[in-house]
Amino acid sequence: MWRRVTSLSPVISTSKPASLDQAASGFKIWRSSFSTETPTLVKDGTTSFKERNPFITFVLGGPGSGKGTQCQKIVETFGFKHLSAGELLRREIDSNSEHWSQMLNTIKEGRIVPSEVTVRLIQQEMESSDSNKFLIDGFPRTEENRIAFEQLIGLEPNVVLFFDCPEEEMVKRVLNRNQGRVDDNIDTVKKRLKVFEILNLPVIDYYSKRGKLRKINAVGTEDEIFEKVRPIFSACGYQFLYxxxxxxxxxxxxxxxxxxxLSAKGLCKxxxxxxxxxxxxxxxxxxxxxxxxxxxxxxxxxxxxxxxxxxxxxxxxxxxxxxxxxxxxxxxxxxxxxxxxxxxxxxxxxxxxxxxxxxxxxxxxxxxxxxxxxxxxxxxxxxxxxxxxxxxxxxxxxxxxxxxxxxxxxxxxxxxxxxxxxxxxxxxxxxxxxxxxxxxxxxxxxxxxxxxxxxxxxxxxxxxx
Ligand SMILES: Nc1ncnc2c1ncn2[C@@H]1O[C@H](COP(=O)(O)OP(=O)(O)O)[C@@H](O)[C@H]1O
Ligand SMILES: Nc1ccn([C@H]2C[C@H](O)[C@@H](COP(=O)(O)OP(=O)(O)O)O2)c(=O)n1
Missing domain, CATH: 1.20.140.40 (Invertase/pectin methylesterase inhibitor family protein)
Incomplete structure (x- = not known):
């Protein structure tokens, strides 16, 4: 038997910051169809995801700041499950899911997909994973994303990494990325950077005030940057193994x-x-x-x-x-x-x-x-x-x-x-x-x-x- 845990509609109606309009305009119809009709389900009698007490890391930074690259290294060294919000959305588009064309247009225009969609995808991946430690890359990108996650999943991150990179370096990296992405072109990158500044920086500020933010200077070689990331997780030591x-x-x-x-104080259990x-x-x-x-x-x-x-x-x-x-x-x-x-x-x-x-x-x-x-x-x-x-x-x-x-x-x-x-x-x-x-x-x-x-x-x- 399945039961409904929560609905997102109150989150949407109370939390939308004014600046969100700029990035998510045109989503009214799409938004409402998701907000009331996609309940989160947990199976009665089984352990809910929250009870698994997972270790959650959010990975933030502008487009091209190196989030994905560093996540791969963290996975190799510390064995996390890596969930890239952008990648999950791209997969959803490729599978021709219900709203694929709206998602594709949103991403092409450098805007943010409604939180219900992204949180649902992340949630499905986490719940079906054997792992209990997650790197959630490129999420939350807006205050709305953040609040939706907290409300739907009922958890907060243990730590938030922020890769701090100058704009010109990010533009250079994105334009060289060469992965055939529809949004890796100069026009879209400029829009994504603007969206990042307006919508993501408040999220970063929020976690900084809560003492969860680990800011990393993302300039340097991939290995040099990883040497700044490593101690954050090394501090958690062996307990990741068990x-x-x-x-x-x-x-x-x-x-x-x-x-x-201590840089890592409070981070590890x-x-x-x-x-x-x-x-x-x-x-x-x-x-x-x-x-x-x-x-x-x-x-x-x-x-x-x-x-x-x-x-x-x-x-x-x-x-x-x-x-x-x-x-x-x-x-x-x-x-x-x-x-x-x-x-x-x-x-x-x-x-x-x-x-x-x-x-x-x-x-x-x-x-x-x-x-x-x-x-x-x-x-x-x-x-x-x-x-x-x-x-x-x-x-x-x-x-x-x-x-x-x-x-x-x-x-x-x-x-x-x-x-x-x-x-x-x-x-x-x-x-x-x-x-x-x-x-x-x-x-x-x-x-x-x-x-x-x-x-x-x-x-x-x-x-x-
Ligand atoms: N430290 C670095 N120096 C130079 N290029 C990098 C560095 N880290 C990543 N890159 C390259 O920059 C591009 C963007 O990196 P990526 O990890 O995909 O960024 P993000 O996930 O933040 O968008 C990729 O082509 C990657 O190979
Ligand atoms: N939480 C998220 C993450 C990504 N998206 C969309 C909008 C982003 O521009 C694209 C690509 O995100 P991705 O994290 O893969 O790429 P960048 O970090 O921007 O290089 O996906 C979203 O709408 N909401």
Whole structure:
């Protein structure tokens, strides 16, 4: 038996912002036919979608800002289900569904399709998916989209990514996209950009005020941008691998992190310790996830092979090898010792860098702006060092702890925060396009620390948790 959950009509009549007329004009008839006749259904006796407690990420940004490109990387690294609102609409048009020609015209003109249509498509995809973590790309594009989602699905996003890209770069990328899309031409792009500015920026502002927005500078290579995205999700650590949610652990995490500056604070929900098993603890403290079954002999060759294999799982394998190869006899083939060493090497380098930056800033003839940026960097490095120290200490006292999973997850969160601090500093330099020699040196040393941190985090992510 099926029951009706809600109707969207009150949403439409009360929430439409004045500026929406410009983008969605001509939709009155179409709008009303959807608003009353498309009920949302849940099957009685089965778990409703909301009860599945999914992890929802909205991905926003102007046309061509790189949303789809980054979503693909997030899927590959963190295993989300990717739902592109534009793609779902294009598929609907291609399948000659009831309103295909209206949808096609809307998209050709750079306007926004009524929320009922888009939310219904997203909802169908989410409900029929086996996944419980979603990247919803290109949605919500308007306040109306946002409210319709909240009302119909009954959920809010856990996090909202916003790819911030200059207009001329977006135009260039869209015109080069070459996917045969009817809307990738200069006239439509101009309209889409206008619609984005008028209708999407208020949504971005809304999530920013609610502390859910993660703004990412979308200029740079695809990989450079992903390095800014990665920490947001790495902070959620292993819990993506398992079921979600334990209220107690959520509270514990919050109190743990109180007063600590964290980019990912509040974003992740920890799952309970119920997945914690004796065999996993044993694995963590003895065996190694990086050792081949064939290389069990305790020789220096075995240790070197182990390190090579482990480093290959990081983003900067060469740097990983260079920074850790003199410690193979200490690390042997022990994953925990490897992580600990990677962390201590990073901490040492960060402390040296912090001193170097302070000295360079004193010696150089920096302008007032440059001095301000350097001071910000020194502060960010101080925060980063605190996070690394805290992580190293926690890693050192894992043995004997009752909450190993919880602690490892905290460590990943702190490490991600350290990485965010480091990239905030280099972003500050990049955004102002400063080419001064001293500033270049400072940037280079901090990028090196960020790479070491990223590697240490990657090694931690490989622990069996
Ligand atoms: N960082 C980048 N630098 C240059 N081109 C990019 C970058 N990211 C994506 N692109 C290209 O720009 C175009 C638009 O990217 P896409 O991910 O489709 O954007 P969106 O989903 O935001 O519309 C694509 O052709 C893509 O290959
Ligand atoms: N929430 C949405 C998302 C997309 N659309 C329509 C209008 C958009 O211009 C097109 C294409 O969106 P898509 O996200 O694929 O592409 P861009 O990010 O604009 O490059 O789809 C919509 O009406 N409502």
């Amino acid at each position: 079921a979600f949610d334990s209220n107690t652990d959520s509270v514990k995490l919050k109190s743990f992190l109180k007063g600590v500056k 920890l799952h309970s310790d119920k997945h914690f098993s004796a065999s996993r603890i044993k694995l963590l403290f003895s065996a190694s996830g990086f050792t081949d079954a064939t290389t069990t002999k305790n020789s220096s060759e075995t240790y070197t092979n182990y390190l090579k294999k482990a480093c290959n799982s990081t983003l900067y394998p060469q740097l990983c090898l260079e920074s850790l190869s003199s410690y193979t006899s200490t690390i042997k083939t022990n994953d925990l010792k490897l992580c600990s060493k990677a962390l201590s090497v990073t901490l040492k380098a960060a402390s040296n860098t912090s001193k170097l930056v302070t000295n360079l800033s004193k010696g150089g003839n920096l302008s007032k702006t440059e001095a301000g940026i350097v001071q910000d960097c020194i502060d960010e490095m101080g925060d980063s060092i605190d996070m690394l120290k805290q992580s190293l200490k926690a890693l050192g006292s894992l043995n004997g702890s009752d909450h190993i999973q919880f602690q490892i997850s905290n460590i990943k969160t702190w490490m991600s925060a350290a990485l965010t601090d480091e990239t905030t500093c280099t972003d500050g330099i990049d955004e102002r396009k400063i080419s001064d020699e001293v500033m270049r040196k400072i940037r280079k040393t901090i990028v090196n620390i960020a790479m070491l941190t990223s590697n240490a985090l990657a090694l931690l992510n490989k622990l069996p948790y």
